Amino acid sequence: MAGRLLLRKFVCERIAVPWSEIQLAHSPRGRPLPYLVLPEAGRLLLRKLVCERIAVPWSEIQLARSPRGKPYLVLPEATTTHTPPLSREAQRWSFNISHQGEYAVLAAEQGLQVGVDVMKTTMPGSSSVSEFFRIMTRQFTEYEWSVIQSSGSERQQLAAFYRHWALKESFIKAIGTGLGFNLQRAEFHLSPQPVTEEQGQHRTMMHLDEEEEDSWRFEESLLDADHHVAVALGLHSPPPAGQPRCPSPPPPTAFTHLTFGDLIAQATPLSEEDPAYWDGFQSKGEGPQRQSSRTPSE
Numbered sequence: 001m002a003g004r005l006l007l008r009k010f011v012c013e014r015i016a017v018p019w020s021e022i023q024l025a026h027s028p029r030g031r032p033l034p035y036l037v038l039p040e041a042g043r044l045l046l047r048k049l050v051c052e053r054i055a056v057p058w059s060e061i062q063l064a065r066s067p068r069g070k071p072y073l074v075l076p077e078a079t080t081t082h083t084p085p086l087s088r089e090a091q092r093w094s095f096n097i098s099h100q101g102e103y104a105v106l107a108a109e110q111g112l113q114v115g116v117d118v119m120k121t122t123m124p125g126s127s128s129v130s131e132f133f134r135i136m137t138r139q140f141t142e143y144e145w146s147v148i149q150s151s152g153s154e155r156q157q158l159a160a161f162y163r164h165w166a167l168k169e170s171f172i173k174a175i176g177t178g179l180g181f182n183l184q185r186a187e188f189h190l191s192p193q194p195v196t197e198e199q200g201q202h203r204t205m206m207h208l209d210e211e212e213e214d215s216w217r218f219e220e221s222l223l224d225a226d227h228h229v230a231v232a233l234g235l236h237s238p239p240p241a242g243q244p245r246c247p248s249p250p251p252p253t254a255f256t257h258l259t260f261g262d263l264i265a266q267a268t269p270l271s272e273e274d275p276a277y278w279d280g281f282q283s284k285g286e287g288p289q290r291q292s293s294r295t296p297s298e
Contacts (some may be wrong), residue, residue, distance in 0.1 A: 002153070005028045006015045006196070012073070018019055022158060038102075039099060041099065041104035041113050042097040042098075042099050042104045042106070042152075042226075043063075043214040044264065044267075045097060045105075045106040045208065045258075045263065046071060046097060046106065047063075047096065047267070048258075048262075048265075048266070049093075049095060049106060049108055049264050050063075050265055051074055052266065053108070054073070054093055054241070057268075058141060058266055058267055058268045058270075059268050059270060061073070062074035066176055068176050068177065068178040069172075069176075070096065070173065070176045070177065071095065071096070071097065073093075074172060075135075076194055083117055083230045092094065092111045093108055093109075093110050094108065094109055094110075094111075094114040095107065095108035095109075095114060095115055096108075096114050096115050096116045096173050096174065097165070098116050098118045098169075098173070098229075099118065099258070100118050100119055100120075101118070101120030101122075101164070101226065101227050102120075102226075102227070103118055103223055103227055104118075104119045104225075105255060107231045109233055110238075111233065112233045112234060113175065113232070113233070113234045113235070113236055114174055114176070114231070114232070114293045115169070115170040115171060115172065115173035115174025115231070115232040116170055116173065116175060116230070116231045116232070117165075117166040117167075117169035117229070118166065118223070118227055118228070118229045118282040119162040119163075119166040119169075119227070119228050119229075120162070120226050120227050120228075121155070121158050121159045121226045121227075121228070122152075122158075122163050122226075122281070123155075124156065128155045129158060133145075133157075133161070134147075136172055137185070138160075138184070138241075138266065139168075140164060140183070140184065140185045141184050141187045143187060144164055144187060144188065144235065146191065147228060148160045148161050148164060159228070162228055163195070163220070163228050163230070164188055164190075164194065165191070166220075166228050166229065166230035167188045167204065167206075167220070167230045167232075168183050168186055169230070170218065170230040170231055170232035171186055171206065171216070171218075171232045171234075172186075174216075174232040174233070174234055175234070175252065185208060185209055186206055186207075186208055187206070187208075187210070188204055188205070188206055188207075188218075189201035189204065189205045189206075189207065190204050191204045195220045195222050196222060197222045197223075197224060197225070200219060200221040200222075200254065201219070201220045201221055202217060202218065202219045203221070204218045204220060204241050205218075207216065212247055215231075215234055215235045216232060216234040216235075217233050217234075218230055218231065218232055218233075219231040219233070219253070220257060221254065223255060231256065
C-alpha cells in the first residue's frame with residue numbers, strides 16, 4: 001500500500017498526471033514493482049524529447065492536443081517569461097506517440113508531418129479469424145485483403161492484417177484527420193522484403209485515391225515477434241512543380257528501448273514538496289481493518 005501511494009505521489013508531482021487519471025499495473029513479465037501503464041509512459045517520452053532535443057526545461061514544458069487529438073508543444077513565449085523563444089529549428093519538430101500491447105513508442109522528425117502506430121498481433125478474443133476479418137471488411141481494399149488472406153497460416157494473416165492497420169493509422173495520425181477518414185482511400189503496397197526484428201523496411205508505397213503518392217514515405221519495424229510499428233513521414237505541403245517530392249529515405253532508424261530510469265533522468269519536480277502530506281500518510285495504519293459481515297451475538 002505504501003509503495004503504491006508513493007509511486008502515485010511521484011507521478012502526480014513530477015510527471016503532472018492528475019491523481020484521478022493515474023493508472024498503475026504490474027508487469028506481464030513478472031517484475032516485482034508496479035510500472036506506469038502505457039499512456040503515462042507516452043507522456044514521459046514526449047517530455048524527454050522536448051527536454052533533450054528541443055531544449056525546453058522540464059518544468060517549463062507544456063503539451064496540448066489538437067481538436068483531433070494530436071499532441072503538440074505549447075511555445076514557451078506564450079506561457080512563460082523565463083524561457084527564451086524557441087529557435088526556428090526547434091519549432092520545426094513534429095512528433096507523435098502510440099501505445100499498445102507492452103510498448104509505448106514515439107516518433108519525431110524536423111520539417112515533416114509525423115505519425116506512428118504500434119500494433120500487437122493477437123488472436124481475436126470473441127470470434128474466429130474469418131469472422132473477425134468479415135467484420136473488418138470495409139477497412140481495407142480488395143487488393144489489401146488479397147495480400148492479407150494469402151499470407152499463409154491464420155497467425156501470418158493476422159500479422160499481415162495488423163501490419164496494414166498500423167500503416168493506415170500512422171498516416172491518419174500524421175495528417176490529424178481522426179476517425180472520419182475513409183480507410184479505403186489509402187491503399188498500401190508492401191515492401192517486397194519482409195520486416196524483421198533485425199531489419200526494418202522503407203519501401204512500402206501508398207496509393208491515395210488510387211494514385212501513387214510519392215510525397216509520403218513509411219518506415220516499418222518489429223519491436224519483437226508480435227509488435228509491428230509503422231511511421232508515416234510526409235511533407236506539410238506539395239513542393240513546386242519540378243522539384244523532388246519526399247526526400248529519398250535513409251535506412252529506417254531503429255527504435256531505442258528505454259527504461260523508466262531513462263525516461264525520468266532529467267525530470268524535476270513540477271510542484272512543491274508537501275511535508276504535511278507525508279506526515280499525514282505516515283500516521284495512517286497499514287490498511288483498513290476488515291469488518292465481519294456477521295452480526296455479533298449478544
